[in-house]
Amino acid sequence: MTVTDKVKKLFIILTILLASNAVQAQLQIEIISGNPSALPIAIVPFQWQDATPPPISSMDEIISGDLYRSGLFKPMDTADMMERPVDEESIRFGTWRLLKVDYIVIGSVRTPVDGQGHELVYQLFDVHTQERILSQITTVGPGDLRYGAHRVADAIYEALTGVPGAFATRIAYITATGLGSDLHYELVVSDADGFAPQSVVGSPEPLLSPAWSPDGKKLAYVSFEKGNSAIYMQDVATGSRELISSGKGINGAPSFSPDGRKMAMALSHSGNLEIHVRDMATGRLTQLTQHWAIDTEPVWAPDGKYIYFTSDRGGKPQIYRVPPTGGNPERVTLEGDYNARASIAPDGRRIAVAHGRGNEYRIAVWDIETERFTVLTPGVLDESPSFAPNGSMVLYATREGTRGVLSAVSADGNVRQRLILSEGDVREPAWSPVIR
């Protein structure tokens, strides 16, 4: 059984378990196109020394799954492991070299001295040099074993690629299930691997445009539950929510500033859709654009110096930017018929957009310095790009037949994976910030 098969089997088991608990359908993930230069790594099953019974999904499976889905790693199947060392002394590096493994991870799970939660104790070795690259203890609370495994995957990813991992993060997305008058919308938050879906809000009326607060605790979104668009902000853990904007016309496209003190949004109470900035402490609203065009989809640069937005002031939708204090907007994307809904990479230099040409919409990344597009996806109705907080991947919405599905593509376009809900549409993904 390959890792893919194992991952699939695991998803099926968990999907059934979740269904039996009347929890909603969860995302299933599969790699569509892989990376031939992925690093071979062996995550040896962790020794279970914990006082509690072991969970259904083992630590090594979760870590291997994470690394595999990044496209940069080729984790070895545990069935192919001829031995399962538990400490440094018992690793026979020659054997692993013969198995063509470059890196090996060994570890254990134990109960901390205070009896609360779990400790994941692990080490990462270079099989060729026999050097120990990483030796760590990750402590997590009771019930947070999956989170702990994602943290381990993050550390391995960072040690071997130089880029922080983004596995211990979450994603928000909108689902639409049912037909006609039974149509039901839901804003869902799950782990970045699609597990542990949790409904944030449900409605018979459309929900759209979820946006994370920079601390990853709140989500802003648009709901039509009152018959017209309105912006709400909701605490993911407690469920408490606040109405942010419900003026005349459109109340759309919320986006938090990097410090969380302000929110940019698109409002049309003036009669035309314009970018506004709201001070979250005082509620004071500042209008940032003043143009007959459609100005929408504002998003803050990571350093907070600009707000990027979509405008058709030049005739067709393109990305523009303006300082949050106001000024003359300048055009950013210079090529293509249709560029909209920007997501800015954490380095601030790349902008993922829905890039339209004729009837085909693909996800493309605009490099601000070289002024060039790299098209990442095959189309044909791809939209809502959302960069991973480490910039390694872009999550986006696409179609399979008449059905909406999510996909993720590596920032270089080489690896793609599909996240499928067992029924209905899934759309508008938003990748959370790194939650430390």
Place this chain on the structure above:
Amino acid sequence: MKTVWQLTLAMIIALTLTACKTTPEAVTEPTPEPEPTTDVDTKAAPDPHDFTDVRNFDNPESLLSKRVIYFDFDKSSVRPEYRGIVSAHAAYTAAHSSARVTLEGHADERGTREYNLGLGERRGNAVMGLMSAQGARGSQLVVVSYGEERPTCRVSDDHCWSQNRRVEIVYTAR
């Protein structure tokens, strides 16, 4: 509605019977015009061109019965063939100050959701502008954009897209 049809039917039968009965006697004894003539004028099918007549909402002959305006891709100008429908509703709304209309703007699935909200609103505003210019009061009209969230057709092709790019004229009060 049902009573209107019942009355109309009754009138037709009455007229037919009268016609049958009078024919043989027509030469010798001219009968006066049947009594209910005035009733026929007010209760039969309404003049489809009278856009102030509420009955025309359900009269397929009248433009008032048509309440969806379709648009070209990424466009918000009302095409010439739909101006008559807009004018009919403007005339009705202008004549009935209690009438309230929601103009629901919609877009097809191509392009981003928030941009399409803007596009739907722009279409709604275009219809509102035309109606206002023809006497409907601003307080009677409200535009709500659903963008691409409420398609009437779910296939990704030109026909479906053309059905989804629309403004629906919805009366919340007649």
